Amino acid sequence: MHRHHVELTGSLTVLSPLHLGNGRRDGREGLTVLTEQGEEKPVLLSEIQRDGRGLPYLPGTSLKGALRARLTSVDSATLFGRLDDKNREGGVMGRLWIYGAIHQSTGPAAGPEHSVLAARTRIDRASGTADDHKLFHMDMVPPGTVFAFHARWLTDATGAALEDELAQVATALAPLTDGTGIALGRGGRQGQGRVRLSDLKAILVPWDGDPVAVTLPTIAWTPPGERHRLRLSGDGPYMILDSARRDTKPDGVGEEANILHPLLDGAGHPALPGSALLGALRARAAWLDGGADDRDRVNTPRAELTATERLFGVTGWRGLLGVESIRVVDPGVRQRFTSVKLDRFSAAPIDGALFTVEAFVDPVFEVTLSLTPRGDAPVPDDARDLFGRLLEDVRDMGLMLGHGGSRGFGWFGVSEVQQPGAVTQRPDTPVSAQQTVVYTSIPVPEPPENGVDPRPSAPYRFVPLNQTVVPSEVPVIEQCADRDLATSQSPLIARGKDRFSGRLTVEWTAETPFLFGQPGARKYRADRPGAPDETILEPVRLGDRYTIPGAGLRGALRSLVEIIGFARLRGDTINRRHRFALRDFKHPAFAPVLKAGAVKAGWLRQVGEAWQIDEVEWLPISIPSVLENLKQTVDEWEDDDEAETPVSSIDKEWGGFAIDRKYAYFPEGRRKVKFVPLITTERNAQGGSFQRKVAQIRRSGQDGILVFSGPETERRKRFEYVLADHRKKIRTITLTSSEIEAFQAAHCKPEGDRNWQPVGSWTHWEPQFRAGVRVPVFFIDDETAQETIADATTPNGKRKPVKLGLTRLFKLPHRYSVAEVLHRTKAHRDRPADAGGTKLDIAEALFGFVDEEADGITGRTFKSRVSVGFARSRQSAAGIRRDQARRMTLLTPRPSFSPYYLT
Incomplete structure (x- = not known):
């Protein structure tokens, strides 16, 4: 029985999102996710520890365990006790008692449950894309939350002996009072769960006297291993997708837009989770290490681990490399970018593929990485060597973090901060190590004297269907730079056996006017009194400079590679459900619609799942x-x-x-x-x-x-x-699924792979049709079709295919959809390939692909090997005179234009 005790109190502040789980997963009212089938299902949430009041709680065992793991010279048995496993009656009771930390105040980003929801996904190493069924949701305590710290030290000492013991206590608590704190709970190696102790007070309570305040000595914490502080300087927009946020559409964006919101921290700044940073570093390290990385390996003896696995860990082995802190130096400028995916076949927008991305331009982060050995053993040589090569590579090539790296999003230049705490101002020019792309405006060159322009041109933008597709070959590169990218004559650097990486700096020169529009049009007051105000769509900017988005440059490059490399068209690059139609009075195919008596009419109705037409005069x-x-x-x-x-x-x-x-x-x-x-x-x-x-x-x-x-x-x-x-x-016709889809393709926009969004006059009729109202339609029998359709509702039991519309001179749909055209052309593909199916062509191998599941075949994905950044103008927007800009009236890109309709 000890005669005295010292009461220790203070405040524990959460520095990064913290998850101390209670072992349960449960749903929460109103919390759902949208499945691929468009259905909402409840989210299973990994719960956190809570006290009897329902507030977040930090168990004393968690704090004690984290502190004990960091003890080096201090006798841990004296502080925290020892249990003798061989002698159950033996053991030593610890003299430093740490109680559970009680919730005092909540961080600014917390919800009504005093916590926040975090979603994390896993990246498949082979494809470089999100792994299927690897989306996890966790309840987390947000940064800024404060807990009450309470501990007790038992002692019999007085005077100098007591001072020595208090020095031991201060040493044990030093990691907790350090500026970066210590990590608790899940994801500590990823920078999560950091808590710091402040306002520490000590009061001596003797058994025979009044309590008296005592002073703990200040002990500096020197963590084992080595620390590297890196500055990540953004070059362009950056965001990590926050799938939980749903917001209204921005001004000037149509109803078909999809809004992608960034993940924010508690201060409203762009978030950089440690898991995302370590994931990017792990992927780069595995590539440098020859791809030797199996994250699913379980409890392998340490001698068999690869260098990548030693650094980043597997089940049963905690990685040596971790994130200690991530600090926002400059959040950048918040901006929205709108882009659309174009049909490779017709150069028209793909239905439902208009996206608005909200991102932060040129953010700057400062991160601290720790390389910590295990126990008394040093860091293995192969792991240390790989870490050195990793740092060198990211300094040369930078990092791509977050959403849309292949399209110029999330590009960061990496530099090492020499002086702790030093602040470097962001330069006025891009600082990324990956690229510096610029363009200038010059006059269009005059035509040659002989009137012949030697530059190649194409009469239309339509892409021909190659009859033969050439698989890609991986050439052996004989010559490449050894180390220094700055002095090398080659854009490639050798990073190991059969491992090359590099960058190209390109200057783009505009020879004709072009426009990549800024989301939302600006209104200008008219120059003349009484004239109407003008609404003008302006070019997109990054900061004060005009820019060409990486998605536009990458799309143009891919189109060229597909043409010159004899690449296939794929279902993910076309409007696969689209069925073109024509209404051209001079076109021979439209003659049946103009022929007197050929167009019939009737009442369209829905009988169960069937669509039927009652033909009438x-x-x-x-x-x-x-x-x-x-x-x-x-x-x-x-x-x-x-x-x-x-x-x-x-x-x-x-x-x-x-x-x-x-x-x-x-x-x-x-x-x-x-x-x-x-x-x-x-x-x-x-x-x-x-x-x-x-x-x-x-x-x-x-x-x-x-x-x-x-x-x-x-x-x-x-x-x-x-x-x-x-x-x-006169008769009743039951439509086939193909006839229904042809009608929907002409009167709707596809939404995903299953739904249709009505347009035009069908927006008036579709709700009534679903409610059982008969809808007037016009149709023709396709006498040119060779096949006949069995239809029990018709007098003869068979009939010719019909084509229908909502007006007398309706658009005549093509016989085949775009996907059906590709399906009939064996060299191309309108659906996912079977497992182990056809080889990649050159465009797929360079730019990647996304196959969604179709026809019972599981889709595959493959990350792009080529990434293209944003190009910025040399001059600022303010430096370009207004009279240099040209005002034009432009139409939305169309898949067809009169009289040159697609056939």
Whole structure:
């Protein structure tokens, strides 16, 4: 029994996200993730330790264990005790008692549970992409959270002897009071769970006197091993994806945009998790070490571990290399970037592939890496040698961290900080070691005197379908630089046997005007009084300089490689579900739609999962006839400034009205009419005459319903339609899945691999169709098709394929979708390859690919070997005169343009 004790109190501050688990995984109300099938499922969350109040809690055993592991010269048995495993009655009780730390205050980023949710994924070493089914969610205590520290030292000493004992206590607590603190819980080697003790006070409580304050000596903590402080200087935008955030769309971005948000720390700065940094370093080290890395190895004897595995660890072996701290020196400028993925075949945007990325431009981080030996044994020579080569390589080549490295995101130059705590101002010019890409604007060269331009050109942007695909070959590079990239004449450096890396610095010169748009258009006041303000889409910038995004440069390079390297087209690089259509009155394929009597009409309805058309008689009806018959004026239909306007005035504007507005004027009861056929004689453009059968509304006749089409702005619209009642059907047609998909492709935008988003007039009809309302459609029998379709609902039990639309002159869909065209062309691929299937071609080997699962075949991914950074202009945007910029009216890229439609 000790006569005295010293009470130790202070504050434990969490420096980095902390997870001390309780061994349970459970869901949390309202917390879900979106599956590949578009369904939401609950997230299983690894829980943290909590006290009886439900607040985060730090067990004393965790603090005691972390401190004991760092003891070197101090007798650990005296401080923390010893259990004699061979003699259960033996052992020594420790004299330093550490109690559980009680929650005092919560960090600024915490939610209502006083914690934050963190998601981590694992990168597959072979492909360089996210591993399937390796997304984990953890509950974590956020930085800034404060816990109350309480410990007790038992002693019989007084005077000088007590001072010596207090020095031992101070030495034991020194790692905890150090500036970087110590790591607790999960991910300590990745910089997670760092806590620091401050405001430490000691009070001596004697058994025979009053408590008195005592002073603990200040002991500097010298950790074993070596420390390396690195400065990571961003060159361009950087972000790590935060999949949990959902936000509104930015101004100027359409409904189809996907917003990718950055992961933030508690101060709203860009986050750099230690796991992401160590993951990038491990991938680079494994590559330098010849790919010798098996993270799934379990408890292998240390003699069999590779250098990479020694440095970064496997199950049963804690890695020697760790992250001690990550500090944001400069968060950079927050900015949004919008990009779209282009169809390799037609150069049009891929449906649903418009992304807006919110990132931080040119951030700067300072990280501290620790190389710590195990016990008394030094760091093995092979691990130390690999670590030295790793540091040299990242200083030469930099690091790519976070999202979109192959497209210029997350590029960092790496330099070693010589003086601890030194702060280096960010330079005005890019500091990344990977690249410096610039472009300048020069006048377009004059044509040669003979009128012949020797530069190659292509009449259209369409990519031909190669009949033969050439697999890639890995050439043996004989000559490359030995070490120094600055003095080398080659862009490649030897990094080991069959290991080469390098960079190219390219200057891009603009010979014609070009535009990569900044998200959201700016409004400018008109120069002249009374003139309307202008809304202008401006070029994208990084800081004060115009830029060409890496995605645009990389896409252009890949397209060239695909053409000259005889590469295949793939399902992930095309609008695979897209089915092109044409409406060209002079095109021979469109003749059936123009032929009198060829176009039929009917009522489309859904019966269970089936789509059926009840064919009925139909006739065009003149718009003046419709309006005059109703005997209404505009002021009775809507409250506007055109009150008392005669019906003849609305006749001129009717063709430009949206379909919703037309049907709003005519409720269902007013659309029901009785009609008779009427033969009229009309003049054609050549001065001749022809006869047309139209509908005339009468008090008696056949029952019909008025049907309206969408707006037509190019010329004055003259006719709408009358369809007979569905009860007077001629026949019923049950559509095949191919016919349904062709209709959806013409009237929808694909969303993912399964859903369709209505566009045009189908946005009006689709909700009603799903609710059981019959929808008016027009269709033709494809007499040119050789096959016939078995259809039990038709009189003969078989029929020709049909093509349908929502208006009389509907777009005629192509017979095959883009994916079906690729499927019929054996050299190309519209779906994932079977395991061990076809070899990669040169474009796939260089630029990578993503195969989504299709037709029961599991998709594969492969990370790009080529990365292209952002190119910045030499001049600042302010230094370019406004009169040098050209204003142009541009259209969205289209897969077809009249009269050159894709066929």
